[in-house]
Amino acid sequence: MGWSSRGGAAMWRRSQRSLVYAALLVVTVVMLYPFWFMVRTSLRSLTQYYAGSGYSLTSWHDLFAALPVLRELLNSTLITAGAIVLILAASTTAGYALGTLRYRFSSTVFLVVASAMMVPMQSMIIPEYVNLARLGFINHYYAPILVYAALGTPFATFLLTTYFRRLPEDVIEASLIDGLGYGKIFFRVMLPLAVPAIVTVVVLQFIQIWDDLLVGLLFLQTPQQRPITVGLATIPSQHFLDVPMLMAGSLVSALPAIAVYLVFQRYLIRGLTMGMSK
């Protein structure tokens, strides 16, 4: 009897484990199906798509003929990179000042910048658009670069300030004794120490900016400057129902962010969970 109950427990545990796997596999199918659909559909011509059989590269040819894909990828890259540089410039300096140096009003500044995280894009985008239009910035790369930089900086500042706050004060003391000024301490000591947090900011912002639509849609209205997401979303109406071509375009647009995700997911997860541990 003892034997049979022990065998029963093992069997129960084994069947429990296969149930867990079954559930996880179902979720995997649900999560991966769209990607598989994109790949398979993009490898079909429109007629093959409707017929449901056969494969060809026609849709990829059509995509590159219909949209300036390479140009759009370059535009996305320029805008994303420019915004990230500004975000880093503003948030590392602020993180150092508000997290390490601190001064009389630094906690107030931190509170104001951190609460700017809550501003939804739609609530500020109208005056933003009018302001930048008055300055003649529409259809220049620096308009979306500035807007993305402003939108990304509060969270980046929050992240870097909490990061710098955890560094021991001795680091500063020791550098002062070595005769470094506060400026040099920032560049030579603090920045190298902050590299993990900086990578987290870069990865989070890359994905967010690369994937965004609205800012590019409003601030870049000429086809030559459009980022890839805008190019896809405003695809000329004659291609609107060409599902295989749209899937090829979707893949092109998604791949860079997916690549960044696959390489740096550790940092992405850390960035997301860092907001939780106060």
Next chain:
Amino acid sequence: MSAESHAATPARLKPRRSRSRLAARRRRAGMLFTIPVIALVGSLLLLPIGQTVYYSFTTWNGFEPAQWVGISAYQRLFSTPEFVSVLENNALLVLAIPVAVALPLAVAFLINAHVRGWRIFRSVFFLPTAVSWVVIAFVARNFFDNKGILQSILNGIGLGFWHPDLLSHERSALIAVMITFVWSMFGTNMIIFLAGMSTIDQEIYDAARVDGAGNLSVMFRITFPLLKRFVQLAVIISLITAFSALFSLIYVMTSGGPGYGTTTLEFFIYEQAFTQQNFGIAATAGIVLFVGVFVISMIQVRLLRSDD
């Protein structure tokens, strides 16, 4: 220890004045290093939100000078018939939140059992987080379309007589948007719960097992209560996403339609401003959105504090 004494000695030997000079230098450096963030966030985020507050009380087409109409701007907004259905859509979106939180919570439990390959499952489930709403919307449109994937699945399992055709009707189109939203939020919420579960001390589980607690009672008596804070966080983040980050999805998937069926507050703002030139009404709606998101965030801050 040697570093400590090295640091302490010169400081003690220094005259008082130089120390306060050092403090002044430090303060000045601190302020200097804050200038970039103040300039950037001040001019491009705080200034425009302030302007939105002002314009929310005006009639304005974006070109001619705005006309002050005062609080009646808000009455005007709330008495617009479309706006009522927009608020209704936002309220309906809230119904997706329990699902968007419960499903990843359940799956996080499975992954947290650390079966072989759990890291791969985690990566796969989190993958949609990296994908643009634009891309997700293209696939979703194809999925829910009358001739789309969903229909061919139904045909395949012998339910071909049923044509849900979700995107052609107001309410069902919103349901399609909600399903897509749940799919996209899955990874983020799962990561929140996994982070939460990793903070729970393994010893608590071991102690419970020794006391003879079964799997289910461990889940309900130990894990759930300890995860409360993370569930709250997931609810808040999902709410804020639903209210203020679905523009691209709706723009590509349904363009707010059919009718006003999937026009949420943020899509309404875009449409009023940039297709109808009602910048004033859009600004008023922008403030309503801002207040909504702000209140939700404040609840989160309050909840975090009350836990301490």
